[in-house]
Amino acid sequence: MDNFKYTCKTEVHFGKDEHLKVGEYIRPFGQKVLIHYDGNRIETNGLLDAVTESLRNQGIDYVTLNNVVPNPLLSGVHEGVALCVEQKIDFILAIGGGSVIDSAKSIAMGVPYAGDVWDFFTGQETPQNVLPVGVILTICGSGSEMSESAIITHDELKLKKGVDNAQLYPRFAILNPELTFSLPKPLLASGIADAVSHTLERYFTTTECSLLNDYMMEGLLKMLLDISPALMQDNTNYNLMSEYMWAATICHNGLFDTGRSSDWASHRIEHEISGLYNITHGAGMAIIFPAWMKHLVEKNKLERLVRLAENLFDVKSGSDLDKANAAIAGFEQAFKAMNLSISLTESNIPLDEFDKIAQQALNGNETLGRYIQLNHQDIIRVLELAS
Structure with a gap:
């Protein structure tokens, strides 16, 4: 730590x-x-x-x-x-x-x-x-x-x-x-995806031995994914909304940053997309984060994805590659169940400005992110995987 x-x-x-x-x-x-x-x-x-x-x-x-x-x-x-x-x-x-x-x-x-x-x-x-x-x-x-x-x-x-x-x-x-309680369902879904993404940005760390935060984040993510179907059915359930409301607050109040590095490349990429095309931020994260995870698989950086598969989605068998892909599929299925798009094309985002998005996301820096460093071409690849 x-x-x-x-x-x-x-x-x-x-x-x-x-x-x-x-x-x-x-x-x-x-x-x-x-x-x-x-x-x-x-x-x-x-x-x-x-x-x-x-x-x-x-x-x-x-x-x-x-x-x-x-x-x-x-x-x-x-x-x-x-x-x-x-x-x-x-x-x-x-x-x-x-x-x-x-x-x-x-x-x-x-x-x-x-x-x-x-x-x-x-x-x-x-x-x-x-x-x-x-x-x-x-x-x-x-x-x-x-x-x-x-x-x-x-x-x-x-x-x-x-x-x-x-x-x-x-x-x-x-x-x-x-x-x-009067919140439209698309905004509820986007908010849940945003809370999930805030947690995942901290989960993907280069810091060794930060187990307390690992377990807290896995528990929070599991709770959010478990209650989201019922919340999407009835967002006037006071007890479930209380759990979600507090979870969405504490996952971004700095507690999960303690004693560890975090990544934030996916957020930087999405900020450029929502800045250019005015997509709701959480909806954009539902597209970009799984694509970023797929890039991790391409780079054979599987350890954290494997842990998510085992501890969040209860995938205990198969190779590390199988488990990593199962974790990604689990998040995509959860987002789709909330009627969130998981691709740029589905959200009517143009696919012809990837170079501009990458340049703006880097903001003059050589690379983006900490868990895995993305250069200009890497960001374009993430966007291609999100297409």
Whole structure:
């Protein structure tokens, strides 16, 4: 196990009716709030009214901004920054999933900064002062509610980039499974695939002897795959949604990074695809991760796949190659059972820009990933396997 330092600054409030206390949770941090969300779902289901009532009861003023799209855009962040500066906002409340939370974090970076918030995403600048952010989670999967990361897309350049900074941990995250009950099934499936991919990125490690995290991740993956058919049938099952909601949060809060390396090549490749073609991130991961695994097989890097086959899919017989292929097939079958596509062609993604995707994913580096290092041609091969 490698040396590590683990910090997670987000306070979690889990359970029924916790969103009704949001005013109490915000009060120590601010007196004028930007309520940031996407679409009209929280307006029609009464959640927005409940939130604003809680704020008024605590004497907290607020303004709203409903401008977030899947794969949140820099232009929307610019709009939010301008509104916050004009209204003298001192706290941002994100209500939604990863897109809303990442947009809120980006706005929080941009408000105190004199330049363009995109500077943080290109690495030209590091955030020095960030507005506090809180979350009411209504879409599970991204893990952004308890992470130090934010990812947005530049509208004009079609580039999707991220920032990791300890100041981006939300001050609190409210996780009430009941608030996810109206979630459309495609978004539920995409979120499950996203949670699976976040776990797998950490599972594929070069670190020797990190058994505790191996066993925790295998257990989490097995639980997600076991409950996903029932969740897709009935996502109003409070107990199952509770298990999924908490699993999707903890698999991306840094716990599984402790004492080990992780890979992240598949995420970098998918970010370029969703940045260019606006596919939902989790749906993109359901395509790219199995293709990346197939590339591992081609490179005869089978050890972790064999362990997944044995411990996750109970494949005990056959050669290592047979087991590796069985693990890949197991994930593909699970994704297909949730009506997720497992190929670029099925998702109507063009197949003629692989070179561009590879170049953007590398971002000036020679290789991508840690478990196996991908060069330009390797990335193209992964994309071919995903076709």
